[in-house]
Amino acid sequence: MRPLTEEETKILFFKLAKYVGKNLTYLVDRPDEPHCFRLHKERVYYVSEAIMRKSVNIARNQLLSLGTCFGKFTKTRKFRLHVTALDYLAQYAKYKVWIKPNGEMPFLYGNHIAKAHIGRITEDTPQYQGVVIYNMADVPIGFGMTARSTAELRKLDPTAVIVFHQADVGEYLRDENTLF
Template sequence: MRPLTEAETTALFGKLANYIGKNIVHLIDREEDPHVFRLHRDRVYYVSEANMRLAVSISRPNLMSLGVCFGKFSKTGKFRLHVTCLDYLAQYAKYKVWIKPNGELPFLYGNHVVKAHLGRITDDTPEHAGVVVLSMSGVALGFGVTARSTVDTRKLDPTSIIVFHQADVGEYLRDEDTLF
């Protein structure tokens, strides 16, 4: 477990900025309980400083995970967010998409969100922006990237893709071997 390098921090914050924008400050500047990002086995963890100091006494091969896994770095150096950070993304997200109950299950199986399943969308959402996908009752289901802006979605037919799927809570069951 080690601190992130400058390049790794830039990749992580670039990806997070796509979803939560300037709200990254709320993740880092927590005066009551400071948190840090740490790298362990190509995975980035978000952990409180107190727990990080306690984990130093555990040897690296014996440490499975620590805190919340925000994502992992690929062998080429690209960063990919995991569904395990969804609670933080949903809390601080700039743009949100609510889908109808008939669209929840297809999204949880890994499909994109089509216009027929769209319930609401945040105003002025640009094209290719990171969005958190919520059910109509406000439960976070996953996250993705918009295919069209809010203005363009009004003109599309019901089978057009609105949000490209990135991750959903169904991955806890589908990919449980590779999440941690």
């Protein structure tokens, strides 16, 4: 396990900023306990510094996971967020979308969100902005990228795709072998 390089940190923060915006500083400068990002086997982990210091005693080949996995770097050096980062994204999200009960299951099966399934959306959400998806009971169930802005949303027909699916809590069951 090693600290991220400057380039890796820039890629990670750029991706996270799409979802949490300026709230990204709350992830790094936490008042309760300092946390950091570490890279292990191409996966980025968010871990408290106290636990990270204790993990130094474990050999790299013996260490499976440490802290919360935020995502992984692909072979082309792009960063892909995992659903395991959803708790932190939901906590600091700038833009949110709530979906109706009839739209939950299609989303949890990996489909995009249509206009007919949207219950509420944060005002002034721009196009291609990262959003956290909630059900109507305010439980975060995934995240995605907006296909249209809220201004365009009002003019579209009910079958138009509004949010592109990126990750959902159903992945814990569908892709449990590749998440960790």
